[in-house]
Amino acid sequence: MAGIYIHIPFCKQACYYCDFHFSTSLKYKDDMLDAIIREITLQKNYLLGDSIETIYFGGGTPSLLDAGDINRIIDTLGQHHSISSDSEITLEANPDDLDQQKVQALRSTAVNRFSIGIQSFYDEDLFWMNRAHRSAEAEASVKRAQDAGFENITVDLIFGYPLLTDTKWKHNMDTVFALQVPHVSAYSMTVEPQTALASFIKKKVYAPLNEQQSAEQFLKLADAMQVKGFEHYEISNYAKPGHYSKHNTNYWRGVKYLGLGPSAHSFNGEARQWNIANNAKYISAINNNEIPAETEVLSEKDRLNEYVMTSLRTMWGLDLNHLETIAVGAKTERLKPATEFLEKEWITQKDSKLVLTREGQLYADTIAAELFF
Template identity: 70%
Template sequence: MVQSLAKEIALQKNYLNGETIETIYFGGGTPSLLTAGEVNMLIDTVGKHHFIADGAEITLEANPDDLGAAQITALRQTSVNRFSIGIQSFFDEDLLWMNRAHKANEAETSVKRAQDAGFENITADLIYGYPLLTDAKWKQNIERMFALEIPHISAYALTVEPRTALASFIKKKQQPPVNDQQSAEQFLLLMNAMQQQRFEHYEISNYCMPGHYSRHNSNYWKGVKYLGIGPSAHSFNGETRQWNAANNALYLRELEKGSIPSETEFLTEENRLNEYIMTSLRTMWGLDLQHLEGIAAGTAAVVQKGATEFLEKEWLTGKDGKLYLTQTGKLYADHIAAELFF
């Protein structure tokens, strides 16, 4: 797999048209299983085909149970300068319910171990809105995250994906369905707690201490070009969107032949407008009406008119030609974006 990833990096070298690489992100699956040598080899391969900026943000997603002392020491010898650690919860019964391999104490230990080794730029994930999570437990999870002094926190409401074990259990009434009211209340609780700790709520699911936002993820929301490598990886260069086949065996077989099993979609003006509306509204930087005009003339007035109802409800606020979600509006972000689509 690692050799195939390197081969795809070479085959895709022209996709970004010579753009400087500002961020590299090892994500999806379990990249913390890679050895330091494999991580270095992949970064070196990127460097052979692209110019990597000095001080580029290089993130590795990690399961807490993969971050043993030896692995952290080894990764310190690579260019990785940021960890994204999937904590999810500090309660063992919740982690068991989520089918996670790690224990709550391992989550805490892995963060402290990384910090002791000199990794200061760390983000960690929490999940809310699932049946076992009372508001009291949710508050404890948030407080324990603050106690670890992590500069960036991501928090996601549990979503039930089709064709998953959880979807099947809910259908058979072996698990209760997801409670939207619970999710909304826990989201509000989270936003208030983050505000009190002076974390910036810079994107619907992401919070950081000032200046510590994820450069990589922010690029997605700002419409910056990106190249995805590996099975299921998605790429975007401003004009097209491309995605690789999800099947590992098919991916490996095609790369061996020197081709990439992928599909490409050419983005229409409407695609680009709607994508900008959806991504920009999620952020603290807001939806810039002038940017819409740059995509297609006359669109700013249409969106401004469509936003009237939400401005009156105080779900949106407008300032200097931009639209922003209010705290209440963040509960309805997807609905508002869909209503503003072309």
């Protein structure tokens, strides 16, 4: 089994915190779609015939595409790959794109899961982030999708920024619960270099972020999700039983995937490759039947460290026995540095599995770095 990711590099406007690759000009949208279609053919052998279990339209803002664009991409994928009959096909969407006409049109596509970027139900917060939608549109978009028959929906929230008081955070969580969506992704606000947010904080236009606030709001969310019956299956992701994101779960479990479009990453089990993050250069190369990508063959150490990093983020944890399948002796070698975190109760061990505790999740990156080979 394998997955396919399609990067749609266009947005109506730039969110102040975002450092993903995108353009706010739609001038070359048709040329880009033609190039992605061509890349599907050029990359048709990358996954060596593995069945496709998941397709994910990310970005950027894939909901800027119309139903015809989406059908064209999926139809082309079907010409070159075996797509499972029960495949998960996700479309990332902004609330302002999901009006009634658009939602109904998407019913004519194979898309069966929405990832809706709500972030907050407060207009002042959305303005602070420079989001294109408003809070009323956020709630309405989810309800419209549900009314149209889309049941597999996830929404995104952001916490840990100066405007978000604990009272507002509780309201955001309660609103999501009231919408009865089966999956929630929640991310701590981060300041990425070269973003408007970084510039605003540097110039003291915006207040700096507070790590303590972020940690406390993370813990409040985890507690509330547990009460509502959600499983905290990955540090930033919560799902009702049976509603995990298959696509993202496969990333964390090391399943192969093909990335299409500018800046998209791919993994074939032995190497990673990533396309150039430049729309014009991507289109030009593809039109010359070239894949504008760099490739890195993973060493044994790389594969060990990637497994440590991704597995620790999940509720299934790091399986020490699996390390042995990558390198003999790796299990014993990792037990020693793990002892400190077991004593601090940041990690628990059950049989061969090391799993982060609630408190340990706050230090996931630090713990992973200490367990690297």
